[in-house]
Each structure stands twice: as structure tokens, then as C-alpha cells.
Amino acid sequence: MADTRFIIQRNSLIISARANRLRRLAALGGRGILLLITSSSALVILFIFYFIIKDALPFFQLRGLKEFFTSTAWYPSSSPASFGATSIFVGSGLVTLGAILVSVPLGVTAAVCLSDMLPFSLRQLVKPVIEMLAAIPSVAFGFFALVVFAPQLQERGGTILSVAWWMITAPVAFLMLWIVSSVLSSRLPERIRSMGRLGLAAALAAPTFWGIWFVGRSFHALEISSGANALNVSIILGIMALPTIVSVSEDALQSVGGELREGAYALGATRTETMLRIVIPAAKSGICAAIILGIMRAIGETMVVWMASGNAAQIPRPWFNVLEPVRTLTATIAGETGEADHVTGSARYHVLFAMALCLLVISYAFNYVSDRIVRRTSRIGRA
Amino acid sequence: MTVAPTGNMVKPVLSIKSTNALRQPSDGDNQGATHLSIEDFSVFYREFQAVKNVTMVVPSGRVTAIIGPSGCGKSTLLRAMNRMNDLIPGVRTTGRLCYLGVDIYGRECDPVEVRRRIGMVFQRPNPFPKSIFRNIAWAPRINGYRGDISNLVEHALRQAALWDEVKDKLDQSALALSGGQQQRLCIARAIAMQPDVLLMDEPCSALDPIATSHIEDLIDELKKQYTVVLVTHNMQQAARVSDRTAFMYMGELIEIDETRTIFTKPKKQQTEDYITGRFG
């Protein structure tokens, strides 16, 4: 019989108390080792905080808080040195703001388009585009910004700006005119309504487009003294943040589910109304998380800003003038650690850790907020 | 072997008589000895009691079928027999479930060893994403089998009546087999470990009639060597292949007896109602 030919070793069903204890101990030990490894990879974050704080504290002990956060005089290498980082904070904030302005509207509409408008086959084509954009190393973006984009911006900046201005405002103005005139003309009697609408539209169009043209012309006349400025960096950072924003908000939109959409369509809503009134509000938290992740990518980015922001520690005048060069936290750390390396112990070295600490705190705060948002909604979703 | 016309399930009682599938309990070497004995056994999913104070014995060398409406706790009871419920968080048991006289839920009992001796075949065929050969050879190898592994594989496949169909493609992925073949492969995988008891949870529910009849034939063969516990929804199947049948309802064991008795003169009204299709 088969049983006699194939013998698989069997242990006793019952194991002695000692063996049992040993076995439990071994299992516990195994789990312990696993836990140790896991927590060591999780604890790296505490190490990071510890080591950054350890080297940041001496700076605050030496120089106090006030100068760092309120002064704009950043002369770390002169003597006496001064370490006012306000302009650097403003620089970081400005390019981040610019990146948000570029990436959020584009990213969210692209996500909507991807999840609700494109046919399946096209979606399969667009996905790799997003993945490729996300994969390209930041130094390649920086190289592009510095070597390709900056000279163009310097030579043809005015033209580029005015074209962009027209591309953004003309369709919006057209749409607004149409809506305003149709709303206004709906009060008119039936007979002359369409005539009235056309007349109204024409009357309103003249001043509107003149305004657009006027602003566009002043853009056109702008001379850009250096292509390495906040605008350049904002645009590039915006493009870099796009893939994150698109893919995360697309996930959020997808998870809203078909019933809600069908419900809205069944009530006679157009696709836009469904998306704007029903789906996007329902996916709001996911989209917020996406935007926060995008912002984090922009704030934390080093190479692009270091290479193409101009690295001038100054507050642009007026503060929103993106055509001036700026300097950011990340670029300062990257650019000055090498020089401060040799004089370990001086304020000049520790100030860079103070900046890293600020970055760390900012990114932790954003992370916390997005975590909170996601968690709260997933709880609501489950309830 | 009896291959019943599986199409008509309208009147189970009649069709059983006509297929002549009910066998007298044959008296073999150790047939009839108690293999698994279950005493006042309950299973809880956190607060919910899925199996309620069941007491029964599974005799060795015979096929025991468990029938009952969906959700009555058949799978839970079956999975309890080789401690597969350990995988589900929050499962608790009370009572005793003894295998060869050892309470398998006792502190000193080794669940891995229990599963080595009590094999299981699941409702859906679940071969590993490996080759056919390695699906079967995997567990014996890990458990320290030192003999000729390809002989063992061939033997298991022959016992599972699959050898002729796959002998030329042992290196191909098991996932490329048909559903029925996959299920027989899973049976072969289980019997390659030479278990004493084979638990089968609705092994035919995902299969077509022909594949089903293959498996039924196979069970008939297997009971010569193994004790089989079979959960099924198909009462004809229970009648055709099992020697004893247990009827469960709402977590309770209503009745257990020789299959012939259950299907011809059940003692409980509930059993009769269920078998004749008056509820379910």
C-alpha cells in the first residue's frame, strides 16, 4: 500500500511542556526580531528629528530666535555675520505659491478628465505620461529650467507671458460674457431675447477684451533681466507636482463610486454640474490630500530651485513679483553646507540645520494634516 | 462507478432510490473506529456563536457528509477540525474536539502537526501559482520528506485520477488547468501529505457536472484509505458518496446517522423538511 512506500516524518501530536515552552519562546523571539527590524525602519524618522534638532539647537543658543525669523539680512560669511532668514522663507513661500497656482487647477481638472471624460483606451495612454513625468529625476528638471527654459524666458519672456495671459483669460472672458448676457437677457420678452443677448454680449465684450488686450500688451513689453527667477522655478515645480496631484485626486474621484454620479445624471444634471456639485465635493478630502502632497513635493524640492531660482536672498518688490530671483530654504542648505563644512561648530554650519528643522516641521505638519483628512473621511465613509 | 444523472434534483428522495447509491456500511479493517470525536463543541466569531454545542463522532475509514442550509455553520465546524479558524482574528472555541483521543485545542497540542494529519480541500480550487509538480512536492519537501519526490508526485496524481491528464505538463503552471483539474490537483496536493483525515468543503460547488462526477468517483476511491468529511449543498451528492450524514441548522447539529436512515426515515421533522425541499 502507498502508506508504506512514502513515509513523511511525523512528530508526536502532543508536545511536552518544555518543548512547548521552547517553541513559544522561539515564536516570540522571531516576532520580536521582526518587530525590531520594522520599528528600526520606522524609528529612522525619530533619528532624523533627533540629529537635525541636535545640530539646530546650537544656532538658536548662539543667535537667538529673533534675528533668524525677522531679519532679512542674510550675510552668513561676512564678519560680523548676520543670519536673517525672512527673505529665504519668503522665497520658499513664493515659489511654492506659484507652483500651487500652476499645478492645482491643471492637476485637478486633469484628474477629473482622466476619471470621467477620457475613454478607457486613452486613459491607458495618459497613465504612462503621468508615470514618466513622476519618474524624471529632479536634476533633469533643474537642467531644463536652467539651460533651456531660462534663456527662452530671458529672450522672449514678454511674448511668452502675454500668450499665456491670452490663453487663460480669453476663454474665461468669453464664457463669462455668454453667461452674463444670457442671464441678463432672460428677463427680456421672448421676441427680442436672442437679439438682446447678442447686443448685450457685444456691448460687454468691447471693454472686457480691451482690458485683456491692455494687460497683455504691458506683459508683452516686459523686459526680463534674468531667466533664472521665481517664475521659472514656479512653473517647473508646478509641473513636477502635477503627477502627484493628478494620480492621488484621480484615486479620490474614482472612489466616489458610480451610484452618486448616476443619481445626479438621472436628475438631469450635465456632466459639469455632476462633477462640480456632487463628485468633487464628495471627493474633497482626497483632493485636499493630493494638493497637500503636491505642495510638499514643491517645498521639499532642492535641485530645481538651487539651479534656476537665481539664489538671491532678497524679498522681491512687490513681494509677488515673480520675475525677480529668489532663494529658498532647500537651495540655501544645498549651497552652503559645502562651504560651512570645514568650520563645524560655527553658527554658519548650525543655521543650515535650523533651516532643515523648519523644513522638517513644515513637512511634518502637512503630513499630519493630510493624514487627518484622509483618516477622518475614511471613518465617515465606513460609518 | 455510479455516475448519477445530475440534472434532476427536483425530488431528491426519489432520485436517491433510483440511483441505488446507498451502500451498507461495509466492515473493513478498522472501519467504524472513532477518528474524530467532538463533544459539546462551540465556535464563536467574537460574540456571534456560529457552531452551537455540537456533539458527534467521525468514524474512521468512512465518508461523513455535513449538510444544511447556507450559513448554518458547516464550514465553520469543518475548519475547526484542523484549526484553520486560527487564521481568523477573534475566533474562540469551547468544548472538546479530539483527534485520536487528543484534544486538538489543548495547550499541549501542536496545530501544525494536526494539519499535517488532517488535510483540507477548499470550496474553490486554490492551487499555488507554481508548476503542477511543485504544487504537490512543496509540502512534503518542507516537511522533510526524504524519498523519491517524483514518485510521490506521480502516486498522488494517480490517486487523484489526474495523472493521465497532466503527466506531460508537470512543469506548467497549475493555474492553466481547468477548474475540475485544479480541484483534483488540490486533492492530490492534500493526499501527497498522507493525511489520516481529509476535510472537503463543498469541493464540487465551483465545478460542472462532469468534473463533479470525477471528484465523486475519486472520493469513493479515497475512502478506502482516508477518513473523509465532506460538506455539501447537493443532497444527491451526499446520498451518493457518503456513509453517514449530519444535518446542521442554525449552528446546531440536528441529526447525524447512517446516510440511508437520514434520507429514508429521518427522526427529526426539520431534517425531513430540509431533505424534501420544503425549506432551505
Add this chain to the structure above:
Amino acid sequence: MDLTSRKLVDRSFTGLGWFSILLMAAALVILLAPIVVRGLGAFVFKGTVEHRKLQFEVFGHGRAGAVDAETAEVTEARQPVYDMLAAFEAELESADFASRRKHAGPLRELKDHLRRLLGPLPAEDAPVLMREQYGQTRWDRAQMALNHLLLIETYDYSDPTQMGRKILTPRVEDFKGTSLEPLFAYVEDNASAMLKPRWTLYWRFLFDSSHDAHFFGGIWPELLGTIYLTLGAILFAVPLGVISAIYLVEYTEEGSRLVGLLRTCINTLAGVPSIVYGLFGLAFFINSLHVSQSKSVLAGALTLGILVLPFVIRSAEEAIRAVPQTYKEAALSLGVGKWRAITTVILPAALPGILTGTVISMGRAAGETAPIIFTAAVSVGQPLSFLQTFSEPTPALPWNIYNLCSEHEAVDEIRHVQYGMVFTLVMLVLLLNSGAILLRARITKRMRG
């Protein structure tokens, strides 16, 4: 709003969506096009005889006979130029002081331009710098040098409101009426005979080391450094990450306090800006642990490893979670212990996902610059042997791209090297990414049969 307007708004919204998608695609194309086109220029270009001579003399590539024959030919074509120069110089010797003074400056300039185009003049000692030992190796750069030789560039700043206006005057005017006048026409007409441009596939760009601050040669030290750093990071991050993922999925209950804490830590780690990783690597690995005296490949790889760790954990977790529960059930029902079941059934089934995550993290590690600035990267260096990686810093593609295009002494003259490097890095990363996708598809297919 009436129906027409609602429809119009709907259309515009759709249009906006399409516009953003197209813009994204356009951004990708605009970004990649110059990198690909000009990057290929580092590999495929019209190489001059100087290129072949350099390849032979410095790297030992090519056949001696062919190079010698070509050198002889171009020497012959160049001879009239040098003859004219010598004749003119002799003429100056005997000329009056005023004429000597008038021509001395322009002559010096002319000789500089000639050297730049064709390499050192025949009678001179060999210069020290390698970039002065050879003429232009690439025909496109040779043509630029030729232009500078033929035309003088000056700027007109007379209008203070405008930027300076460029004015070009032929250099020949400086030598009107001298014996040097025909030189310019001769050089212009015989440039290609003197340099012999020929289409060249310089695939060795990847494997040649660089000479004279990247003026000549390839990018092997950088490429090798990037490979070392990437592999080191992966070797460090993948075992840690996979084990952590196993623990999180198989050994903890979702929703417990501990898991929540671990998750928060890992998420925060994923959000840390890359430059902070760099500072941390400097403060921890180099200044505290002293894994090496100063910057080293080891320190950089560890830093990069930490950077990709959260990503590896997440993708491994996802992959392990995606393995059907039934595999585990089947494995356990055969009487196999849990750890054995995990290592022999679940991990193999999760392997495609884990590999995909690994390969994508490799791409990430290869492209990151900020973490290696203070921990591993130097601007110039030799290819390292394996043992040296524990103590020596290395050049690396991302860092040297930055370095060559913003800190190099002659940024404009080595554009092709910069583009070549960016092209190599981008292709490396994109290949890794598409490799990951293909890999996933193939393994999944094989598993499905």
C-alpha cells in the same frame, strides 16, 4: 441659466479637462525633446580628425595606421596656413615699428583662434592642458570656432536704454593688404579638409573616463558611481522594507495602537524633503557613526536607502496584501508552519509586486541629488573599485549634471557632455520604470499560465 448656457459651460469644462491633459503631455514632450535630441548629440555627431586622434592617443581606440594616414593628410591641408603665418611673421620682423605694433595684437588673437580650431601650432611645445593639445573634436564646435576665427564680435552700447547690440566684422579687415589676407579664404574653404568631419557613433561615451574636467572623454566614473549608489541603497532598503512589510501585514492586527504608530512614522518619513535626508546623512552616518572618514559611497548609499525605504515598505505591503488569502489557507492546511508558508508561498506570489516597487525605487535612488551632495558626491574622480566604495567618494550622474552646468569653468563649451549626462540619467530612470512595468506584466502572465 438656460439649457444652451449649461451645455456651453459643460463643453468648456470638458475642454478644460482635455486642455490640462494635453498640456501635461506637451510638458513631457517639451521637457524630453531637447534632452533626447541634444543628448543623442553626445553619442552621434560629426567627429573630426582630432576626435579620432584623441581617441587613439588617450584611450587607445582605433587603428594606428588609419589615424596616422589621416593625420598626414590633414597636416598637408593645414600646411599652407602655417606657411602663410610663418611668411607673415617673417615679413613683420622686417617691417617698420608702426606696422608691427598694429599687427601684433590681431596676430596673437588669430593664432589663439587657430590653436583652438586646429590644435597647437607646429613649432610650439606641447601645452600642459589637454584641451589645448587638441583642436576641436566635434564638427559643430569646430564650425563655431571657425566663425570666431573669421568674424570679430563686438557689442554696441551706444543706446543706454537697450541691451548691447552685437556687431560682427570680418577679421580679414585687420590684415587687409598683408600676405595674410588669403589665409581667411583658405581656412574657410578648406576647413573640412583640415579637420575631416565624419559621422561618428561614440557609444564609448558611456564607458570612457573623462579627461581635463570633462572636456574630453565620457562619463564612466559618473555612471559607475550612480550604479554603486543605487545598488547600495537597494541592498540596504529592500531587505529591511520587505521584512517590515511582512511584519505589518502578517503579524499585526490592523487598527492596533502599535500599527498606527508605525504607520505614522513611515508616512512622515516618506514626506521628509530630500535635502534633509542629505543633512541627516552627514550628521548621522559621517559625523556620528563615522562609517567613513568623510564622504563615501557607503554613506551616500545608506542615505539613499533610507530615502527609498518608506516607498519600498509601502509597495511590498501592497504586494503582500494582494496575495489571495486562499494561498495562505492552502499552505497552512498542508501542515506547514506560518513562517515557512510566508517565505515559500506568499513571498513568491508577491514577488512581481515587490520587484516592481524595487525597480521603481532604484530609479528614484539613481536620480536623487540632494541626499548625496554632502554624503557621497565629488565633481571629479576616477572609477572606483568595489572595495573603495566603503571609503571613497565618487562622481555621480545627478550631481555632475548640476556641477557641469552651474559650476564648471567653461559651461558653454561642454554642453554636449551635460546633455549626454542628462540623457543617460533620464533614460536610465525611464528604462528602469518601464522595465518594472514589463516585469510586472510578464511575471503575472507566467503565473497565470
